[in-house]
Amino acid sequence: MPDFRRQVPEGDNRERRVCAECGFIDYENPKVVVGSVVAAGDAVLMCRRGIEPRRGFWTLPAGYLELGETLQEGAAREAWEEAQAVIELEGILAVFSIARIGQVQVIFRAQFAGTGAPTFAAGQESLDVRLFSWDDIPWSEIAFPSVRWALNAWRSGSAVPLGLPAGNPADDPRGTGPMMRPETEGL
């Protein structure tokens, strides 16, 4: 393993982990978790975790956003990977900061795609996947506080159209359209 020491790199103003052997700077950044509350009528899709932490507890289909993905792509991928569900996103339901563990969570409101009966199944990292009506949600076996927060946000806002926040403009959904000039490096 690398021989990391904490020091302030040149031109920076914070201590970072720097490898004493090779000089590699390990910039530790907050991570983005993306997920969704997928509803079918008054029931929501939940996954029983097959991996640690919190194996056996119930969560929403969610996980780390990967490099090169939009938030929407990440939410759809996680619903497929964890619940074998093809979903249609309606908009952003909640944005949480979990500062203690360096996470930002973006939770969408979603439905099952298509017009037939919802189809889903346990993905590789899930022990079980089910649709729960509100009163049947296993509240005492929820994996993480933010799952509860997201469910409450869904419950209190489920009749409200999701207007703001704005997302990417329709002609540039991945932030890579013609408006993006070569020299541009984001904000």
Add this chain to the structure above:
Amino acid sequence: MPDFRRQVPEGDNRERRVCAECGFIDYENPKVVVGSVVAAGDAVLMCRRGIEPRRGFWTLPAGYLELGETLQEGAAREAWEEAQAVIELEGILAVFSIARIGQVQVIFRAQFAGTGAPTFAAGQESLDVRLFSWDDIPWSEIAFPSVRWALNAWRSGSAVPLGLPAGNPADDPRGTGPMMRPETEGL
């Protein structure tokens, strides 16, 4: 520098950069940019960039979220660092994915704190900081497309209350309150 090779670590399903010398896995994750549209009446606060990329072009007070910060803390810090402005956040105005460069941007709607005349000044990374009324915004000298998107979102939504998305519950604004059990590691 480390001798990185691309390979799939055990238990993973994607190629990562792994140091051939010490085995360090460099998980590259999307980065979070946080900023705000700070308004005083019908004017918005903008900063002329003093650093590359896009030195000399106009942007919003925004930058990378740091580890251990909430989104709200990061937005307030950036407004202070880049524009010496103390701000009050109203809510999330826009969430952008810039997939090509691995960014998620969360932009707040904000006002200057306090009741007096707005005070601001160029911070270390800014050449100039000004309040522009809509028609005076230097549209041909905007640093990044997402600055334009955020300004447009502000313009079209500035009369609308920012309801959803939900944020952290009031009793746990940093995601570290008593609901958070020791074994919890986020979603």
